[in-house]
Amino acid sequence: MTASRQHPLPPNAGQHGMNDRASDERELVTRTMRGDERAFTALYAAHAPAAYGAAYRLCGNAPDAEDVTQELFLALPASLTAYDPSRGALGPWLRRVAVRLALMRMRSVRRRREVDAGSVAELLARDDRALERLSIEAALARLSDEQRTVFLLKEVEGYEHRQIASMLEISVANSEVRLFRARQSLRILLGGSR
Amino acid sequence: MTLLSMALHPNEETLSRLADQSELERMRSRAGRHLAHCDRCTGAVAALDGLGEAARGMAEPVLPPALLPRIVADRAQGTAVPPAAPHRSSLETIAVALGAATARPRHWVTRKRGAVIAAAAVIVLVALISPSWRAAPLAAASHGDATIFPRYPRPGATIGIGFVPKAGWVGGDTVWSDGIVDLSDSPATARGVNQVGVAAVLVRTGDGSYRGRLTLPANALAGYLRVKTEPAPVMGGRPLAEIVLLTSSTDPTRPSLDAMEAAAFNGRDFMSPGVLAAAFTRWAPNHPLRWIVTPAPRTKGMLDWVDFFNTTERHFARLATRLNARPDARPGELAGMASLAYRIEEPEAAAEWTERLVREHPEDPAALYMRVEQLHEMELRSAPRDSIARLIPSLDTLYAKNGHRLRRFYTLRSVVANNGDSASIRRWSLRQARGGSYYLNEFYGRRFMFRDQELRDSVEAAARDILATISPSESWYSLVERSRAYWSLGSVALARGDYRAAVLFTDSSRVDSCIWMGQDTRALALLAIGDTVAALPYLAVFGKNNSMLRPDSAQRMLGSHFNAARWHQAMDSVDGARQACRRRGM
Numbered sequence A: 001m002t003a004s005r006q007h008p009l010p011p012n013a014g015q016h017g018m019n020d021r022a023s024d025e026r027e028l029v030t031r032t033m034r035g036d037e038r039a040f041t042a043l044y045a046a047h048a049p050a051a052y053g054a055a056y057r058l059c060g061n062a063p064d065a066e067d068v069t070q071e072l073f074l075a076l077p078a079s080l081t082a083y084d085p086s087r088g089a090l091g092p093w094l095r096r097v098a099v100r101l102a103l104m105r106m107r108s109v110r111r112r113r114e115v116d117a118g119s120v121a122e123l124l125a126r127d128d129r130a131l132e133r134l135s136i137e138a139a140l141a142r143l144s145d146e147q148r149t150v151f152l153l154k155e156v157e158g159y160e161h162r163q164i165a166s167m168l169e170i171s172v173a174n175s176e177v178r179l180f181r182a183r184q185s186l187r188i189l190l191g192g193s194r
Numbered sequence B: 001m002t003l004l005s006m007a008l009h010p011n012e013e014t015l016s017r018l019a020d021q022s023e024l025e026r027m028r029s030r031a032g033r034h035l036a037h038c039d040r041c042t043g044a045v046a047a048l049d050g051l052g053e054a055a056r057g058m059a060e061p062v063l064p065p066a067l068l069p070r071i072v073a074d075r076a077q078g079t080a081v082p083p084a085a086p087h088r089s090s091l092e093t094i095a096v097a098l099g100a101a102t103a104r105p106r107h108w109v110t111r112k113r114g115a116v117i118a119a120a121a122v123i124v125l126v127a128l129i130s131p132s133w134r135a136a137p138l139a140a141a142s143h144g145d146a147t148i149f150p151r152y153p154r155p156g157a158t159i160g161i162g163f164v165p166k167a168g169w170v171g172g173d174t175v176w177s178d179g180i181v182d183l184s185d186s187p188a189t190a191r192g193v194n195q196v197g198v199a200a201v202l203v204r205t206g207d208g209s210y211r212g213r214l215t216l217p218a219n220a221l222a223g224y225l226r227v228k229t230e231p232a233p234v235m236g237g238r239p240l241a242e243i244v245l246l247t248s249s250t251d252p253t254r255p256s257l258d259a260m261e262a263a264a265f266n267g268r269d270f271m272s273p274g275v276l277a278a279a280f281t282r283w284a285p286n287h288p289l290r291w292i293v294t295p296a297p298r299t300k301g302m303l304d305w306v307d308f309f310n311t312t313e314r315h316f317a318r319l320a321t322r323l324n325a326r327p328d329a330r331p332g333e334l335a336g337m338a339s340l341a342y343r344i345e346e347p348e349a350a351a352e353w354t355e356r357l358v359r360e361h362p363e364d365p366a367a368l369y370m371r372v373e374q375l376h377e378m379e380l381r382s383a384p385r386d387s388i389a390r391l392i393p394s395l396d397t398l399y400a401k402n403g404h405r406l407r408r409f410y411t412l413r414s415v416v417a418n419n420g421d422s423a424s425i426r427r428w429s430l431r432q433a434r435g436g437s438y439y440l441n442e443f444y445g446r447r448f449m450f451r452d453q454e455l456r457d458s459v460e461a462a463a464r465d466i467l468a469t470i471s472p473s474e475s476w477y478s479l480v481e482r483s484r485a486y487w488s489l490g491s492v493a494l495a496r497g498d499y500r501a502a503v504l505f506t507d508s509s510r511v512d513s514c515i516w517m518g519q520d521t522r523a524l525a526l527l528a529i530g531d532t533v534a535a536l537p538y539l540a541v542f543g544k545n546n547s548m549l550r551p552d553s554a555q556r557m558l559g560s561h562f563n564a565a566r567w568h569q570a571m572d573s574v575d576g577a578r579q580a581c582r583r584r585g586m
Helices: A020-033 A037-059 A062-074 A076-082 A090-113 A120-125 A136-141 A145-156 A161-168 A172-189 B003-007 B012-019 B023-028 B030-035 B039-056 B067-076 B090-099 B113-118 B120-129 B257-265 B275-283 B289-293 B301-310 B312-324 B331-343 B347-360 B365-380 B385-389 B392-401 B409-419 B422-434 B442-449 B453-469 B476-495 B499-508 B519-529 B532-540 B551-561 B564-583
Strands: B139-141 B144-149 B158-165 B174-183 B195-204 B210-215 B220-228 B239-246
Touching: A020 A037, A020 A076, A037 A062, A037 A076, A037 A090, A037 A145, A037 B067, A062 A076, A062 A090, A062 B067, A062 B564, A090 A145, A090 A161, A136 A145, A136 A172, A136 B039, A145 A161, A145 A172, A145 B039, A161 A172, A172 B012, A172 B039, B012 B039, B144 B220, B144 B239, B158 B174, B158 B195, B158 B220, B158 B239, B174 B210, B174 B239, B174 B476, B195 B220, B195 B476, B220 B257, B239 B257, B239 B275, B257 B275, B257 B289, B257 B331, B275 B289, B289 B312, B289 B331, B312 B331, B331 B347, B331 B365, B347 B365, B365 B385, B365 B392, B365 B409, B385 B409, B392 B409, B392 B422, B409 B422, B422 B453, B442 B519, B453 B476, B476 B499, B476 B519, B499 B519, B519 B532, B532 B551, B532 B564, B551 B564
Parallel strands: none
Antiparallel strands: B139 B239, B144 B158, B158 B210, B174 B195, B174 B220, B195 B210, B220 B239
8 A cells, every 4th residue: 555645746845955956046036037038048948847747737738738838937037026935946836836827728718618619628528439548648638627637736736635626616525526536537548447 | 443344345435535645544534444454445545546656657748849939039029927017917916826825715704703803894994995896997908998989889879999009009090899799689590699790990090099880780788899900800919908898778878787697698808807897896786797707806815804795605695685585586697696606616506596597587598508507517516417317308498498599509518418318419419500500520429420411401501501691701700600611511511422522611611821610621521532641731730639639540540641750740830830820819
C-alpha cells in the first residue's frame, strides 16, 4: 500500500529555505518587474514549460494552452507585484496562476459552446465506437471536462478537494464524486479490471 | 475491527476516498482498517493510486518554440497589460487572489453571525459608499464610448449608434457595428430562430465622433452590438466598444422585463460585465436574475465579513420567501430562481423551482429549457440513468405545449443522447435537423446518423431554407449561418455518395482564411475521390485535437500515402494560420 502520496509540484512546494537559486530567482523577478527583457526571457525559459504543460492538460489542446501561457507571460511584469517570495517559490506560484487561467478559459469556452452545437464536447458524447486499449493521455482526453479537470487538479497538480471545490465553485463532496467517476472511467478506458 | 467491517467490502466510492488519504487517516476509519486485512480492497486502492502515478508520469507537452518570439513581439508592440491599467487583468486578479488567504467555506456566514451583527452599522456605511450602488455605464469600452439612442428603443425602431473615440485613437473615416439581436419567441416556423445578426456603418462626423443608424427587427428584445474597425461581414478585428441592447415596451424610459430576461438568459453582457446587473438593480431589484448577472464580489481578505448581507445564499432565501407568497410569478422569475439554486449548489431547490415553472408555465420555452437543465444536473451528480430516462418523455410534452419552440439545443441533445432510447434520440435529432441546427463533425457519428434518409432530407431542407432567407452581406453572424448551411449540404452529399458535390459545397462554406466550416466533410470527400494529397491539409486541421482525430486514425485514412514528416508539416502550417487568425482577434 502506498504510504504517502508524492506530487512533482504540490501547490505549497518551495516554502523552505532561501538558497542561492532562490535569491537568483528573486533578482530575476525584480529585474523583470523593471522591464529587463533578458530577465524576462530567463524566467520564461525556466517556468513556461511547466505552466504550458499544466494548461495543455487541463484545456486538452495546444491552441488554448498557448493562449494561457501567452496571457500569463504577457502580463508577468505587472502581475509579479502580487507575488510574495516568502510564501513559496516562483515556479509553483506561476503554475497555480496558469491552472487558474486555464480554468477560466475552459469556463468561457464552455459558455461559448452553449450556442455552438458543433462543439467538441458534443462530439465526444457521440463517440460510440469500440474503445481500444488507450494510453493515459488518450484516456484522459476522453473524459468529460468536469471529470478530467478534477482528476488533473488532484492527481497531477496536487490540490486538495477543498481547494479544488473553491476553484471550480463546487462542493467538496462534488469534487470527490467527480474524482471517483473519473477514476472509474479511466479504469474502463485503460482496460483495467473492475 | 469488528466482524462486520471484515465481512463487508467498502464500495468503490469509499475506496476512491481512501486512495486520497494518508496511511494515518486510513487507519482511523473503519473502511481503512478493513484494508489492512483485505487483499482485494488493498489491490483496488493500489490500482487507483496507480492511475494517479500514471498521470503524473505523463510526458510534459513540448512548449512550442514560436511562443516566446510571439510574446516578445506582443510586449514590444505594447499589447501587454499596462502596469497602471485601471482595471485588473484576469491574471492580476488571480495572482492577487493566490496571494490572499484560502477561500472561505460556503456556509461560513453562520459561524460568524455574532461578529457580523455587531458590525452592521459599518456594513451599512460601506454599502452606501460602495461603487456597486452607482449606475454602471451602458457600454463598456476600451478605445472609446459607444452609445445607442434612444437608450431603450422600441422593437422595430430605427436607432442611432454613436462612437466617441478616446483621445489619441487614430481611425479612418468609417467604423462598423455588428451584433446579435434576440427576438421574442414566435410560434414555430421552418426554423426555430430566436436571434438574428444585425450590422451598420458608422461614419465620422465633424467633431471626430462616428454615427450610424440601424433598424431593429419588429420582435427585437435584447442583444449586443460591437463597434469595430473591420467591415461588418468580416468576423474579426478587435472590438473598439461593446453595447448591451435592451428594448422597451410601453414605457420608453426603461427596458422591458422581457428584454432584461432575454439578455440575462442569453448572456448578452458577457463582454460588458456589470451593465445588465446595473439595469436589474435599477429596474427590477427583486428579480432573481439580478443575482445571476451580478459579478461575484472580489475577495477582500480580512474585510470579507462586509459581504455578510450580500451572499447569494441570503438573496436566494429572501427571494424564495417573496416568490412563494406570489401566485403570479413570471416564467423568467421562476427560471431565475432555479438558476440561482444551481449557483449555490442546491439542486433539490432548483428541481422544486423547475417543477413550479413546468406546472404554472408549461407553454413558456423556459420550462423546457429548465427541465433539460434539471436532467443535466442529475447527470452531473451521477443519478441513476433510469431516473433520468423516466423524465425524457416530459420533454416531448413540454415541446408540444410550447408550440414546438426550441432554444439551446446543445444540452437537450446531449441529455437525450445519453439517456434516451433510440426512438427518442432519432425524434429529437429530426427536430434539431428541422430547426436548422444539426451539426456534428464527420469524425464523430454523423456518418452513422446520416444513414437515416429522413434525417438527411430534413437537414437539407433546413439548409436550403437558411440560404434562401439569409442574405450573405448582412453581418458575420449571417455569413456563419450560411457557411453552416453549405457545410450541411456538403455533408448530405457525402452521405449520398456524391463526393464531387460535397467538395463544391465545402468550397462555399469557406467564409475567409480564418473561418471555414466543413473541412472534415471536405477531407473525407477528397479521400473518397482518391485525391489524398489534396485531402491532407484538411485532415491536418484536426490533427492536433486528439479527441477528434487521433494520429493513428489519420494514418489509417491516408493509408500508404501517409508520410509522418509531411503530416507534421501540414499540422504546423495549420497552426501557423491559426496563430495569425488569433492575432487578428478571431
